[in-house]
Amino acid sequence: MGKLTKLHIFEAAIWASFVAIFFAFSFEFDREIEIYKFGATGWPRAVLIVLVIVLLGNLWHQSQHGSAAQVGRVGITDDDVDVADKTAGSIATIVTFLLLPIVYAWSLKPVGFYSATPFFIAFVIMLLGERRLKQVCGITALIYGLLIGLFMLILNAPLPQGTVSPFYDFSGFMLRMSNQLQSMF
Amino acid sequence: MFDNFIAGTTALFGDPVSIAIFIFGVLGGMLFGAIPGVSMLTLAAILLPFTAGLEPAQGVMLFAVIYCTGTYGGAITAILFNIPGAPENAPTAFDGYPMTKKGMAGKAVGAAVLCSAIGGTASALLMMTATEPLAQWAISNIGPPEIFALVFFGLAVASSVGGNTIWKGWMSVLLGLMIATIGQDPVGGINRYNFGLSDLAAGIAFVPAILGFFAVSEIFVQAEKKAFGKYNAPKLSVDFPSFAELWAHKIAVVRSIIVGFFCGILPGIGATLAAFMGYGEAVRWSKEKEKFGTGKLEGVISSETANNAATGAAMIPLLALGLPGGALTAIMVAVFQFHDMEPGPLVFYNSPELIWVVFAAMFYANVSILFIGLIETKTIMQLLRIPFHYLAPMILMLASIGAYIGRGLVLDVVVMFGAGIVGFLLRRSGYSIAGIVLGIILGKIGEQNFAQGMQMVHYDLVTYMSRPICFILIVAGAITLATSIYKALSPSNNPQKQA
Numbered sequence: 173m174g175k176l177t178k179l180h181i182f183e184a185a186i187w188a189s190f191v192a193i194f195f196a197f198s199f200e201f202d203r204e205i206e207i208y209k210f211g212a213t214g215w216p217r218a219v220l221i222v223l224v225i226v227l228l229g230n231l232w233h234q235s236q237h238g239s240a241a242q243v244g245r246v247g248i249t250d251d252d253v254d255v256a257d258k259t260a261g262s263i264a265t266i267v268t269f270l271l272l273p274i275v276y277a278w279s280l281k282p283v284g285f286y287s288a289t290p291f292f293i294a295f296v297i298m299l300l301g302e303r304r305l306k307q308v309c310g311i312t313a314l315i316y317g318l319l320i321g322l323f324m325l326i327l328n329a330p331l332p333q334g335t336v337s338p339f340y341d342f343s344g345f346m347l348r349m350s351n352q353l354q355s356m357f
Numbered sequence: 358m359f360d361n362f363i364a365g366t367t368a369l370f371g372d373p374v375s376i377a378i379f380i381f382g383v384l385g386g387m388l389f390g391a392i393p394g395v396s397m398l399t400l401a402a403i404l405l406p407f408t409a410g411l412e413p414a415q416g417v418m419l420f421a422v423i424y425c426t427g428t429y430g431g432a433i434t435a436i437l438f439n440i441p442g443a444p445e446n447a448p449t450a451f452d453g454y455p456m457t458k459k460g461m462a463g464k465a466v467g468a469a470v471l472c473s474a475i476g477g478t479a480s481a482l483l484m485m486t487a488t489e490p491l492a493q494w495a496i497s498n499i500g501p502p503e504i505f506a507l508v509f510f511g512l513a514v515a516s517s518v519g520g521n522t523i524w525k526g527w528m529s530v531l532l533g534l535m536i537a538t539i540g541q542d543p544v545g546g547i548n549r550y551n552f553g554l555s556d557l558a559a560g561i562a563f564v565p566a567i568l569g570f571f572a573v574s575e576i577f578v579q580a581e582k583k584a585f586g587k588y589n590a591p592k593l594s595v596d597f598p599s600f601a602e603l604w605a606h607k608i609a610v611v612r613s614i615i616v617g618f619f620c621g622i623l624p625g626i627g628a629t630l631a632a633f634m635g636y637g638e639a640v641r642w643s644k645e646k647e648k649f650g651t652g653k654l655e656g657v658i659s660s661e662t663a664n665n666a667a668t669g670a671a672m673i674p675l676l677a678l679g680l681p682g683g684a685l686t687a688i689m690v691a692v693f694q695f696h697d698m699e700p701g702p703l704v705f706y707n708s709p710e711l712i713w714v715v716f717a718a719m720f721y722a723n724v725s726i727l728f729i730g731l732i733e734t735k736t737i738m739q740l741l742r743i744p745f746h747y748l749a750p751m752i753l754m755l756a757s758i759g760a761y762i763g764r765g766l767v768l769d770v771v772v773m774f775g776a777g778i779v780g781f782l783l784r785r786s787g788y789s790i791a792g793i794v795l796g797i798i799l800g801k802i803g804e805q806n807f808a809q810g811m812q813m814v815h816y817d818l819v820t821y822m823s824r825p826i827c828f829i830l831i832v833a834g835a836i837t838l839a840t841s842i843y844k845a846l847s848p849s850n851n852p853q854k855q856a
Contacts, residue, residue, distance in 0.1 A: 183786060187528070190535075194535060194550065197550055197552075198549075201542075201547050201548060201549050203545075203547060205542075205544055205545035205547070207544070207545075207812065208544045208545065208808050208811075208812065209811070209816055210808070210811070211545075212542040212544070212545055212547040212549060215538065215542075215804045215807070215808075216535065216538040216549065216550075219531055219534045219535055219538070220535070222527075222531060223528065223531045223532075223535070226524055226527045226528050226531060227524075227528065229524045229845070230522070230524035230525060230528060233522055233524050233845065239521075239787070240521075241521035241522065241787060242521065242522045242523065242844065242845060262584040262585050262586075265584045266577075266580065266581050266584045266585075269577065269580050269581075269584070270577060270778050270781070273573070273753065273774040273777065274771070274774050274775070274778070276757075276774075277757070277767065277770040277771040277773075277774050278767075278771065280761075280767045280770060281767045285758075285761075289754065292750070292753075292754075293750040293754065296749060296750040296753060297746055297747065297750055299580070300580060300583055300745065300746035300749055301583060301746055302746050302747075311747050311750075312750075315747075315750055315751050315754065318751075319754055319755075319758065323403075323758055327403050329403050329758065329762055330762075330765060331758065331761065332761065332767055
């Protein structure tokens with residue numbers, strides 16, 4: 173086992189699951205292509221095989237040297253935060269921060285950009301430590317206004333309008349306002 | 358050539374509409390390149406429908422100018438926020454961001470301004486003098502086997518930079534290659550890994566993936582540091598490199614121009630690989646290899662010279678062969694098609710004025726980087742004064758809009774945030790985000806050219822390796838790979854104590 177830790181084994185298990193899932197799903201399109209000997213599965217399966225070999229190399233490296241970086245590697249980032257600094261509250265904050273954008277993205281289709289965005293901006297500001305309500309509301313309004321001004325009024329970019337009332341109606345109202353403002357200039 | 362250039366210049370600056378479009382392109386490219394979360398591709402996607410109303414020369418010229426200045430603009434965010442504006446700026450962040458953390462942001466941005474202008478201008482001059490002969494050479498010597506060989510070499514170089522170990526560098530690249538297999542296969546058009554979602558049939562669009570892996574993951578990383586009380590605001594400084602400092606890197610500049618131009622000229626390769634290879638070659642030939650990645654000016658110089666040197670070269674396959682060299686040149690093909698034109702050899706004969714207006718505009722756009730870039734730098738650097746808790750939602754929103762606009766799919770926003778979470782977790786574990794992104798970009802190109810190459814040589818590897826360029830590139834890639842593995846296995850390159 174050497175310097176292998178549970179975290180290393182967990183990491184390897186995630187990669188192995190990834191390979192297994194992609195390999196299993198490759199049977200769904202395992203059909204011959206008349207003009208190409210290796211078919212549609214040739215390339216992805218070859219990549220998966222190389223990935224397994226490299227994964228084994230990585231496990232071997234971790235068993236010999238642990239998590240330490242190789243000497244002479246360039247472009248390494250110092251993204252990990254010391255474990256000792258972590259508290260339950262801060263972990264909960266970062267987990268919420270990771271999940272919030274996914275919730276926002278899924279809400280775009282039913283709720284639309286115009287209704288969902290102010291709430292998202294305000295939550296992000298609060299999660300990042302701003303607690304003063306005036307600042308939260310003011311900065312939210314400023315960012316929202318800048319985005320609407322740039323993408324809706326100036327660039328006329330199509331943004332999700334939502335499918336559910338009253339959000340869809342609000343998007344319609346925003347678009348009518350935008351058209352009126354544009355026609356004034 | 359000089360007469361044509363003068364004619365192009367006259368046509369460009371003799372028409373007020375063309376002047377307005379040129380200025381808009383220069384400023385728009387710089388601005389969208391330099392705003393974290395959006396990129397020149399976002400601007401290009403938004404502007405594309407409007408170009409239908411422009412003259413063909415004006416439309417193509419607009420995107421050519423955006424390409425030049427946007428490639429430079431992306432370096433600003435890479436240096437200041439560790440968020441490359443485009444994939445071609447990813448290697449710039451390797452040394453640019455550490456320089457910012459050391460309070461040397463001004464010097465890094467100043468070097469990016471100067472080297473982008475030098476690389477781009479040299480490339481524009483080479484493009485003007487050599488487009489036709491280079492296109493002829495490319496037609497007769499470069500085919501799918503050579504392009505696949507270059508992709509292999511590029512991936513070998515990319516795996517050796519970024520990532521804590523060679524293993525993690527390769528795993529990152531291979532993950533990118535697997536993501537690129539989602540969607541239709543490039544030979545038979547068979548759907549792969551769409552998991553029942555019809556929107557995935559077209560594959561993972563690389564703009565949301567890039568925004569997720571670079572911009573969103575960086576916001577998550579900084580948010581984590583802030584939550585744990587470890588966040589340090591970047592230090593603001595305006596301190597441009599001296600002439601002596603730049604002159605000391607003249608060889609790196611010349612080498613990056615050659616590397617960048619060569620990569621740019623090859624269809625489908627573009628500026629991204631140019632930047633990685635420019636950076637990789639700088640590391641390879643440096644006597645201070647260990648200092649790369651810690652804030653070495655040469656890293657910024659090599660990457661930024663190479664990616665801008667590729668911009669002019671990327672126009673050669675587009676204009677001479679009708680083959681786009683990257684995402685933005687692919688959008689230019691759409692501009693041609695809007696006007697019932699096809700880029701290719703006939704354009705030189707049917708529309709020489711279009712060619713020379715574009716060439717002249719690219720030359721002046723690169724020169725303008727030097728002047729406007731220096732002014733813009735001082736303005737953009739003020740972004741560092743904005744508190745992170747106000748800047749982060751702005752970046753996330755711009756990225757969301759940037760991801761959505763390309764195809765008008767909410768799925769792309771979901772993919773972007775998903776990529777952000779995956780990128781955040783992988784970065785914390787020592788994987789290379791730049792490697793993943795390069796894998797995504799080169800995956801489809803690599804597979805397509807491998808398949809075509811194999812068909813061409815009737816699946817005979819001896820015939821394949823008997824092509825001189827293939828042989829050189831495959832051997833060079835294999836040597837790069839073998840050297841990396843040797844280093845990975847060598848005890849002298851691995852610490853004895855666990856970090």
